Amino acid sequence: MIAEIGGPWNAELIHYYRELMAEQVPAVAAQGPWALILEIRGAALCPPEAVEGIRRGVVEHASSWRRICTAYVIASDVEGYGVTDRVWRGIYAGIMPFEIFEHMADARAWTQRHLDAPPPA
Template sequence: MSPVAKPKKRSTSQIKTSQFTPHGVVDIWMEGSLMHYEATGPFNTELVDCLAIAQRDYLLATRPQGAWVSVCTVVGNAMSSPDGIARYAAIMAAPKPDNMIPVATAFVMAPDVEGGSIMAPQFTKIYADIGRPFQIFETMAAAQVWADAMLEQARTAPTAPT
């Protein structure tokens, strides 16, 4: 019997949550200690619901060990409906098992991403509200440097007494 292969990629395009069509798509994959999300918008509530399921399924299948950082690259359009961003905030605030929570989250939004400057403060508030380190970068290279620093900080942080 061969070992079970870990999924290489998961996508919101593989999930259906309602009779309404999700707007946008998010692909998810892991490289080392980075969980990558490539998000092509605009986004609606149905897409956010698909993302929650795709992400949960991927994390359950891969079961990341140790500290990891999520990095979301937004492609084309960052806009979300008001209901979509409210749903995203609610999902991010919902309790999760420790191994399913990154130590930090970075978004990569180049200056030409439509709606990036409108959505950036909303994403920043969502992550501030849940107390997770968060930054938005214009390039993946800059996000990678920050993610590596966040991982190093997590690995060298003293552990709390039990």
Template sequence: MPPFSDSTDGYAQSRFPMHGRVWVQTEGPLLLNVADGPFNRELVLALGSLLATRIPEMQAQGPWVLLAVIRHSTLATDEALAAFTDMLLHIAAAGRAPRAVAHVTASDVEGVGLMDVPMARCFEAAGIPFACFRDELPARAWLAGRLAG
């Protein structure tokens, strides 16, 4: 794994342990998230705090997109999905949403495909363009098209 500049490890919100971990790295107008699941509400709260430190940096550069590479497991609790939707709604209402988000979940990841529709609903609620992919290259190409458009 390449060196990442930050992770959710330092953003815990409660004494209940986070399930999952997210590392982030800036690549120009792309914010790369590598996420090891499964995921719970506590992880989503930590991710919200982490993104709050990164989004202003991304916005200062102009339009930006987010690529999330999901590893190990894509599964998330209902509470995690609700917290994720709330986080996205807050980001969008504040005018801080990325231009688009792509998730990449390889075919060997636990639960592959099971979370595509629930995640799409989260992004749809916030009005953020979203797509799921099984390979990273098509996801990056789709995001590049969203940046150009």
């Protein structure tokens, strides 16, 4: 699944995003393991109150909806580029593979490798 989000992020944006995802995820998960590529535009800044909402969604998708990895695409002209990497990585740590890319083609290739890999034993 590929999603585009324009930041800066806030709790309201995360709530709205989760509502949209809830409409799509069951059908995607029914087809098997899946991945998310999130292209961030505008700003990659995320306040602490939104971080917990994102993490809850990641845990839910990993445990209940078969999401196996996530890639972010953040171009160098996005506000917060490189500054928020630690925040994003912390959200996904210990839950699923996660990586940040500057270009969509790289994110797609990385994601496809994870989807093509045999499931863990």
